[in-house]
Amino acid sequence: MNLKRLNAKLLQALFCSVLAILLPASAMGAEENITVMNPAIAGKLAKRVPLSPRLDTLQGKTIYMVDNQWGGPEGAYQLFEEMQVWFAENMPSVKTILRRTEGNMFTDDPALWKEISEKGDAAIIGTGQ
Amino acid sequence: MSAVSRHARSVEELGVPTVATAGINIVNYALDYDFKYSNGMPIRYVAFPFPIAGQPRSVHKEYVAGKDQLTGQPVMTAIVDALTTPLTDKEKMTDTASSAQAETEPRFLAPDTEENLRHLFKDKEWTDYNPIILPTEERVSEMLTGTSHKPDEVINTIRFMPGNRELTVEKVAIAAVMAGAKPEYMPLLLAIATRAPFGNSTTSMANTIIVNGPIRKELGMNSGTNAMGPYNDANSVAGRFFTLISKTAGDYRNNVNAWESLGSNLQYNSVTIAENEEKLPEGWEPLHVQMGFKPEDSVVTIGTGWSYISSLGETQPAYPAHMLIRDYLRSLSAYGSGATIYVDPTTASLLKDVNGFETKLKLSEWLSENVEKTVASYWGNGVIMTSNMAMAFQGLEPYASWQKMSRDALIKPFNNPKAINVVVVGGSIQTTWFATDFRLNPGVRVDDWR
Numbered sequence: 001m002n003l004k005r006l007n008a009k010l011l012q013a014l015f016c017s018v019l020a021i022l023l024p025a026s027a028m029g030a031e032e033n034i035t036v037m038n039p040a041i042a043g044k045l046a047k048r049v050p051l052s053p054r055l056d057t058l059q060g061k062t063i064y065m066v067d068n069q070w071g072g073p074e075g076a077y078q079l080f081e082e083m084q085v086w087f088a089e090n091m092p093s094v095k096t097i098l099r100r101t102e103g104n105m106f107t108d109d110p111a112l113w114k115e116i117s118e119k120g121d122a123a124i125i126g127t128g129q
Numbered sequence: 130m131s132a133v134s135r136h137a138r139s140v141e142e143l144g145v146p147t148v149a150t151a152g153i154n155i156v157n158y159a160l161d162y163d164f165k166y167s168n169g170m171p172i173r174y175v176a177f178p179f180p181i182a183g184q185p186r187s188v189h190k191e192y193v194a195g196k197d198q199l200t201g202q203p204v205m206t207a208i209v210d211a212l213t214t215p216l217t218d219k220e221k222m223t224d225t226a227s228s229a230q231a232e233t234e235p236r237f238l239a240p241d242t243e244e245n246l247r248h249l250f251k252d253k254e255w256t257d258y259n260p261i262i263l264p265t266e267e268r269v270s271e272m273l274t275g276t277s278h279k280p281d282e283v284i285n286t287i288r289f290m291p292g293n294r295e296l297t298v299e300k301v302a303i304a305a306v307m308a309g310a311k312p313e314y315m316p317l318l319l320a321i322a323t324r325a326p327f328g329n330s331t332t333s334m335a336n337t338i339i340v341n342g343p344i345r346k347e348l349g350m351n352s353g354t355n356a357m358g359p360y361n362d363a364n365s366v367a368g369r370f371f372t373l374i375s376k377t378a379g380d381y382r383n384n385v386n387a388w389e390s391l392g393s394n395l396q397y398n399s400v401t402i403a404e405n406e407e408k409l410p411e412g413w414e415p416l417h418v419q420m421g422f423k424p425e426d427s428v429v430t431i432g433t434g435w436s437y438i439s440s441l442g443e444t445q446p447a448y449p450a451h452m453l454i455r456d457y458l459r460s461l462s463a464y465g466s467g468a469t470i471y472v473d474p475t476t477a478s479l480l481k482d483v484n485g486f487e488t489k490l491k492l493s494e495w496l497s498e499n500v501e502k503t504v505a506s507y508w509g510n511g512v513i514m515t516s517n518m519a520m521a522f523q524g525l526e527p528y529a530s531w532q533k534m535s536r537d538a539l540i541k542p543f544n545n546p547k548a549i550n551v552v553v554v555g556g557s558i559q560t561t562w563f564a565t566d567f568r569l570n571p572g573v574r575v576d577d578w579r
Contacts, residue, residue, distance in 0.1 A: 031242035037264045039255050039303045039377035042232040043292025046169030047224045052144045055213050063212075066140075070132050071182030072514035073522065078186045079150075079177070082193040086205050104519035105132035108139060117143035122212045125140065126150035127133045128182035129331070 061121035062095045063087070066112065068127050070105035075128020083124065134159045134168045141170060148211035152179035153198040154331075154388065162386045167291030171220045173211040175204060182511070237266070254382045256307070257372050257397060264306040272302040275315030276578055285323050287378050290386055296322060296378045304377055308370040314363065317344055318370050319578035320429045324570060326379025327371060327396060328433040331388055332512060335395035337432040337469060337567045338368060339552055340403040341417035344427035344575045350403035354556025357402055357471075357563075368401030371431075395437065400565075402554050408474035409553050410481040413489050416552055420572045427575035432469055432550075432567030436461055444560040449484050450476050451495060457564040458500045462510045463542030466497070466549065467568030473555035476562050489551040497546035505536035 055061060065080040067073070080098050087094045097120070101109040105127065116123050137149040149172050151159070156176040164171065176198035181189070197207035238246065246263055250256050262268065273280055280299035287294040301322045302315065310318060321338060328334030340350055351361035359365060381387040406415045417428035438457050444450045454470055461468060470492075472480065486492040508514055508531075521532035531540050543549055550569050555561070 031244060033240040034243055034246070034263070034265065035237050035240045036246055037266060037269050037299075037303050038234055038236060038238050039250075039264065039300065039307065039373075040234045040253065041287070041294040041296060041300060041378055041380070042234040043166050043294055043380060045165060045231060046167050046291070048222050049138070049142070049168075049170040050223055051171060051173070051216055051220045052141050052146055054146045054215055058209060058212060066136065068132055068136050069519050070515055072511065073518050075182035075515075076150075079181060079189040079192060082186070082190050083205070083208070086193055090205070091209075100519075100522075101136070102519070102523065104516050106516070107519075108136070110139075113139050113143055116140055117145050120145060123137075123140045123145050123147040124150060124208060125133060125137045125147055127152075127155065129133075129152055129155050129179075 055122055058091060058094050058122065060093045062097065062119060064116045064120040064123045065096055065098045066101060066116075066123060066125045067099070068101045068105050068125060071128020073100060076126050079128075080124070080126065131155060131159045131163045131168070134163055134170075134172050137172045138168055138170045141172070146212050148173050148175055148208050150175045150177065150208075152177055152181050154179050156199065158386065158388065163291060165291075169224075171222075174199060175207045175211060177204070250307075255373070255377050257369065257376070259369075261307040261373075262309055264303040268306045269299065269302045272305050272310065272312050272315060273298070275312030276319060278319065278578065284319060285325060285378075287326060287380075289326055289329065290379050290381070292380060294378055294380065296325065296374075300378060301374065304374040305370055308366050308373050310366050310370060314348060314366060314370075316427075316575050316578040317348065317363075317367055317429060318374075320573040320575045321367065321371055321431065322374050322378070323573055324431040325371065326375035326381060327399060329375075329379070329381060329387055329389065331390055333389040333391045333393050333435065334433060335393040335399070335435055335437065335567075336371065337400040337434070337565070337569075338371060338402070339416055339430045339432070339569075340367075340401075340428070340575075341406065341415050341430070341572070342422075342427035342575070343425065345403035345406075347427075352403035352405035352407075352554055354558055356405070356554045356556070357400060364401050364403070365398065368398035371399050371401070372396055393435070399431075400437070400567075402471070402552075405474055405553050405555065408477070408557065410474075410477050412487050413477060413481065413551075413553065416550065416569075417572050419489065419550075422572060422574070428572040429575055430569050430572040432467075432569040434464075434467065434469070434565055434567035436566045438564045440562045440564075442559075442561070444476055444479055446483075450480055450560070450562060451484055451486065451492060454562065454564055455496055455499050458496060458543065459502050459506075461564070461566040462513055463500075463502070463507065464510075464512050464516070464566065465568050466543045466545035467566055468496070468543060468548070469550045469552060469565050469567040469569060470496075470562060471552050471554050471565070472562040473557060473560060474553055475555075475557045475560045477551075477553045479560060490546065492551055493546040493549040496549050497543045498541065500543050501539040501541055503536065504531055504534045504538045504540055507531065507540060507542050
């Protein structure tokens with residue numbers, strides 16, 4: 001680099017330093033903070049509900065197995081049948097009753113829930129999804 | 130509320146200890162978002178690998194003999210434990226004893242640089258990952274000049290996703306700014322927002338937005354050439370707005386509560402168009418008039434579906450449009466008998482003048498009567514199977530009969546012609562059309578939001 005170019009560079013650096021002292025930060029390219037509105041909406045939390053007490057043992061108890069048909073009436077049915085096989089082989093004193101809900105996954109089945117509460121001790125409720 | 134958690138809770142509330150089982154995807158959602166905003170009961174779950182439905186018995190046998198995807202212990206041990214292990218203190222908690230503080234969202238975000246705020250909007254999943262206009266108070270105030278409605282008016286409580294989020298006029302204006310809207314778009318956007326959020330399902334849903342009446346011209350919407358493409362401000366912005374308001378007000382977040390397996394590219398713009406009312410053949414009514422609105426009403430109609438098939442080329446006289454539309458509809462699910470056919474004005478004229486369909490309804494009735502598919506194909510669709518087979522078991526017709534027929538028997542699944550909608554749109558450049566499975570909701574009067 002020749003002397004002429006070196007001097008030019010030094011002058012340029014000096015000029016920039018003076019500008020940095022005199023001008024506000026925004027004019028030098030530093031970003032200012034801005035305030036914007038929040039697009040999100042607070043969700044309402046669900047009311048907490050406790051579980052019902054558990055059983056001491058399943059021996060001698062009746063377990064309802066319910067396929068709620070999400071995935072179709074065959075979606076999870078075999079899965080429950082295989083669970084029935086397991087109980088028969090491993091906990092033969094457990095009585096299992098396998099049912100499908102009356103409606104589809106979107107609907108409730110209060111008649112079945114009532115039957116379970118009157119005749120069952122526990123429930124396994126599942127889906128093919 | 131997740132179907133399995135809702136049913137388990139119903140039985141638990143009657144005092145019966147219950148364990149819920151599902152694939153790991155559903156269980157993760159149920160334990161997190163569903164519990165927090167919807168169910169509130171700490172249901173005990175045992176999770177299987179996904180998928181369950183569609184697997185042979187041998188796989189289900191392996192699942193039962195295998196590990197619980199949540200705890201890693203044997204599935205049946207986990208089930209027995211879930212029914213017999215005493216409750217923890219957390220599982221006994223009632224609302225007064227255990228509720229977390231109610232969620233709040235401040236009206237303004239903390240001040241930051243524009244660059245950082247842009248990152249924040251993306252990190253929060255409030256955008257479609259294309260650039261947005263940041264919603265300063267000044268911009269939102271200007272947007273609110275486009276409607277007479279007060280900023281704090283609640284126009285829609287979002288229940289599609291749990292959380293009962295109350296969508297106000299101001300939140301609509303914020304999303305409108307983000308989408309790049311003009312204030313005069315506000316009545317249309319508010320009407321659209323009453324139907325937010327868009328469809329969200331594991332099945333990868335899509336939507337359409339159809340605008341009728343004078344508002345089309347007021348906003349300069351495109352109902353002609355390239356109406357469905359990226360060639361018009363109002364069409365583009367209104368469609369994008371539906372995406373942004375669905376994500377912000379609907380709180381859609383990937384793999385948290387938005388779990389569409391493949392997703393849908395149509396969610397970027399939701400097939401937003403105006404009907405070409407000026408080019409309707411004589412006797413063919415605009416969509417909103419078919420729905421019972423007056424011609425001078427401005428109306429937006431939003432539909433939900435999945436699929437969108439193009440005719441590709443021009444109509445052939447030896448096999449006219451209605452026949453090819455019939456063939457294409459065979460490949461759609463016929464869920465709710467729903468279909469929306471978009472036809473170019475030239476196709477509409479051919480259908481009327483050459484093929485004799487004097488009204489849109491005549492075409493819909495012909496399609497309802499002539500689209501046939503096999504019983505096996507109909508029930509082979511998972512959405513149809515999940516929603517309609519239970520009705521068949523209850524003896525409801527025609528599903529009960531269709532369930533009993535042989536697999537090769539032909540049925541007419543689009544059994545409600547009024548659910549087959551015809552919309553005229555396009556620039557008379559080519560005699561083309563699109564067949565879709567969008568089911569249209571009742572229209573919303575835009576004029577009510579001026």
